[in-house]
Amino acid sequence: MSWDDSDNDKNKKKDPWSGRKKDQQSPPDLDELVRSMQDKLSVLFGGGPKNPPTGNNKTPGAPAPSGKSVTTLLVIAAIIWLASGIYIIDEGNRGVILRFGAYHETTLPGPHWRFPRPVDSAVVVNVAQERFIEVGYRSGANQQSVSGVRKEALMLTEDENIIDVRLAVQYRIKDAQDYIFNVRSPEVTLKQATESALRAVIGKRKMDFVLTEGRSEVVAKVEVALQAMLDDYGTGLIVSSVNLVEAQPPEEVQGAFSDAIRAREDEQRYINESQAYSNEIIPKARGTASRVVQEAEAYQERVKAEADGDASRFTQLLVQYELAPEVTRKRLYLETMEGVLGNSRKVIMDVKGGNNLMYLPIDKLMESSSTKAAPNRFITPPEKTTSGNTGRDTSYRDRGRAR
Incomplete structure (x- = not known):
């Protein structure tokens, strides 16, 4: 169908792109919508419309903003502003609150609230970090x-x-x-x-x-x-x-100082070795000295005891000697000879007044005495001779004689 079809009068008043009649009102363009929105915002915040509609551009039936809607918007904005003052301090941190740039308080870890900017501001400081x-x-x-x-x-x-x-x-x-x-x-x-x-x-x-x-x-x-x-x-x-x-x-003299340090280390090592040797030898010397002292003290006590015993024995002998001098002298002589000849295996006796020597095989006699159980065995020498004899007195008692 062509745009200017003469056979159909109705189509003469239609737009070939939208199908609308040419005498119908077209929708407002983009500039008009922006201008209308600016006017509404101006009225909402207390001012008149910046671009009041004139002529056919005025939107019929547009409602005027009410005071209740303005208050609601202000309350919502205030709540959002106050809610922005909530903040949380993590563990190990401290919050320093500044009010108009001056120090106000220090807050501990946890949730807190402050006046939002520009009244208060918070500076978080980590006090636990090394x-x-x-x-x-x-x-x-x-x-x-x-x-x-x-x-x-x-x-x-x-x-x-x-x-x-x-x-x-x-x-x-x-x-x-x-x-x-x-x-x-x-x-x-x-x-x-x-x-x-x-x-x-x-x-x-x-x-x-x-x-x-x-x-x-x-x-x-x-x-x-x-x-x-x-x-x-x-x-x-x-x-x-x-x-x-x-x-x-400094690096320039590092070599000389290294030598000096090594010398000090050697000195300290020698000192430590000497100290270790001293710690080892001194206790041994002290132990040896203590042992010698104890042995000397024991010897002293033994000598004293022997001296006391000898003195006591001498005193007792003196008493016996005063009672019987001849018997005591003879007994002492016999005991002395017994002690002297006790370990001898041979005894040779020179009898006075004669040229004969008497030989006694003590070892044989001891063996025979051990085989024969004869206690207090006596060896009787020949009897005294008369004037015709040698005149020697050969009578004596054997070591087995009772004291």
């Missing part, structure tokens, strides 16, 4: 040749020697308010205070002391001095530990 700084070196990257790091490590000792000291400090935040407000840059302040405390401690001690047995003392002194500085500055930081990573002479 942080650390390094003086004289940097871990990880190859920055040992940096001039600034090199200058940090060089320290002057009391005896005017230069040593290379590398220190690590572990710290954490103990007061969030002081950490935020008292110092502009707490980490930089901590590092400078650490260098100052370390140089003060090293400068009061000799190099040999720092390099050998003085490491623990240096660490303790630096920790005390550093914490005192941080408290004076009010940084809100607390030092957890100080670790002396390395203390050595």
Whole structure:
């Protein structure tokens, strides 16, 4: 069908694209819709329409905004604004509340509420995290040749020697308010205070002391001095530990100092070996001395007892001698001879007044006496002769005679 078909009058008033009649009202375009929306928002927030509709552009029957709808929107906006003030502090953190930029309070872990921005703002500070700084070196990257790091490590000792000291400090935040407000840059302040405390401690001690047995003392002194500085500055930081990573002479004289250190180690080793030998030999010497003393004391007691016994025996003999001198003398003589001749196997007797010798085989006599059970066996010598005899008195008693 063509647009201007003369046979059908009805089709003359229709749009070939939409099918509408040409005399019907067309919908508003996009610009008109945007302009209408702007006018409604202006009326809603208390102003008149910016572009009041004129002529045919006025939308018939548009409702005017009411006061109730405006209040509802304001209440909803206020609730959303107040709800934005809810915040949660995690464990190990502290929340510092700022009211119009000034400190208001510090909150603990848990849910909290503050006035939303721009009234209040919250700064969360981690007070449980262990942080650390390094003086004289940097871990990880190859920055040992940096001039600034090199200058940090060089320290002057009391005896005017230069040593290379590398220190690590572990710290954490103990007061969030002081950490935020008292110092502009707490980490930089901590590092400078650490260098100052370390140089003060090293400068009061000799190099040999720092390099050998003085490491623990240096660490303790630096920790005390550093914490005192941080408290004076009010940084809100607390030092957890100080670790002396390395203390050595400069590289230029490292060889000479290594030789000196080895000599000290050898000296200490010799001292330890001598001490070990001393600990081993001294107890033995003390034991030997104690044994000798005890043996001497025992010998002393034995000699005293024997002397006392001999004295007592002599006293008793004296009493007997006074009663019977001749008998006592003879008994003592016989006992003495018995003791002298008791271990002899041969006895040769020289009889007075004669040239004959008498030989007694004691060993044979002892054997025969053991075979014959004859107690108190006597050997009777020949009887005394008359004047015709030799005149010798050969009578004697055998050792078996009863005393």
